[in-house]
Amino acid sequence: MRTSAGYFFMTKQHFTKLPTSLDEQINLLKKRGLTIPDNKICQHNLSTVSYYRLSAYLKPFEKDQISHILHPDINFEDIWNLYVFDRELRLLFLDALERIEVALRTSLVNTMSHQYGAWWYFDKKPFKSSWFEKNQRTQKCPSEEFKKEVESLCGRNSAEGSIQHFYKKYHSPQFPPSWMLFEYLSFGKCTSLFRYLKDPQDKKRISQIFNQHPNIVESSIEALRYTRNICAHHLRLWDRWFVYKPRRIKELTDANCIPGTLKEQIVLLNLFHKAVSPRSLWHTRLYELFEKHIIPSVPVKLMGIDHNWREDLIWKAL
Numbered sequence: 001m002r003t004s005a006g007y008f009f010m011t012k013q014h015f016t017k018l019p020t021s022l023d024e025q026i027n028l029l030k031k032r033g034l035t036i037p038d039n040k041i042c043q044h045n046l047s048t049v050s051y052y053r054l055s056a057y058l059k060p061f062e063k064d065q066i067s068h069i070l071h072p073d074i075n076f077e078d079i080w081n082l083y084v085f086d087r088e089l090r091l092l093f094l095d096a097l098e099r100i101e102v103a104l105r106t107s108l109v110n111t112m113s114h115q116y117g118a119w120w121y122f123d124k125k126p127f128k129s130s131w132f133e134k135n136q137r138t139q140k141c142p143s144e145e146f147k148k149e150v151e152s153l154c155g156r157n158s159a160e161g162s163i164q165h166f167y168k169k170y171h172s173p174q175f176p177p178s179w180m181l182f183e184y185l186s187f188g189k190c191t192s193l194f195r196y197l198k199d200p201q202d203k204k205r206i207s208q209i210f211n212q213h214p215n216i217v218e219s220s221i222e223a224l225r226y227t228r229n230i231c232a233h234h235l236r237l238w239d240r241w242f243v244y245k246p247r248r249i250k251e252l253t254d255a256n257c258i259p260g261t262l263k264e265q266i267v268l269l270n271l272f273h274k275a276v277s278p279r280s281l282w283h284t285r286l287y288e289l290f291e292k293h294i295i296p297s298v299p300v301k302l303m304g305i306d307h308n309w310r311e312d313l314i315w316k317a318l
Helices: 022-031 039-048 051-055 076-116 142-153 161-169 187-195 200-210 214-232 250-254 262-276 282-293
Strands: none
Touching (some): 022 039, 022 051, 039 051, 076 187, 076 200, 076 282, 142 187, 187 214, 200 214, 200 262, 214 262, 250 262, 262 282
């Protein structure tokens, strides 16, 4: 439907699609033009990975986005290969992201507890006034949201052994010291605390672990936190357009990274990971993953990488 402004909007309708059997799903794939050499293998894979989930990996190969008909000569094995590549890519990302997250927690706790004491996280002195004010957009107060998470972690039914041990042994203070508590805080809350720190010198000391300026760390960690959540929730990673974009730094420019692409995330992730784990062979494992799964049918440009991926500047940046 065209509006007076000239834009097109889909007319809403009642959802009528019914559940389908595995055989019906295979027939649907064939009608879309997918070549399926072995129905039994396809059926088994569809019993472990849903048709709806797998169909997202067909989209780059569609000739028509309305009928969802595929380009000729697209094979089920190629689609499955792309799915496995994406899965292994997420696991590889999580390996590096874990080290970055743990390093941030450690640097945050070490710096702030030595500067302000073990319970600095409930002290007013280290934080900007906005930490204690209601956010205009979310209508939530950051410090109150943080306190709710702490209280939830430290409740009577806490499943964390060290927190249980703390309350069995000590009657005060009310909450565990930061070096114990922060082992269980979400990454989002840790990045939020860092963002609201008042003293630039505190941020500078924390950021030294990554060999970066605090402004770069704040921007990059926020982008990597978003990426971590994508990986942790098993969402599609390989062709994603990333809404959280880090500050433009030399390494991203030198590698000719397009903002919002997976390539930008790879270069950024490697930069921070290398700072905390300099002897890691993460970049080598990434290259081997590409060697294993990137076949001519995979549209690597959706990752922001040149068609001749081996010649892309990304490998010089890692």
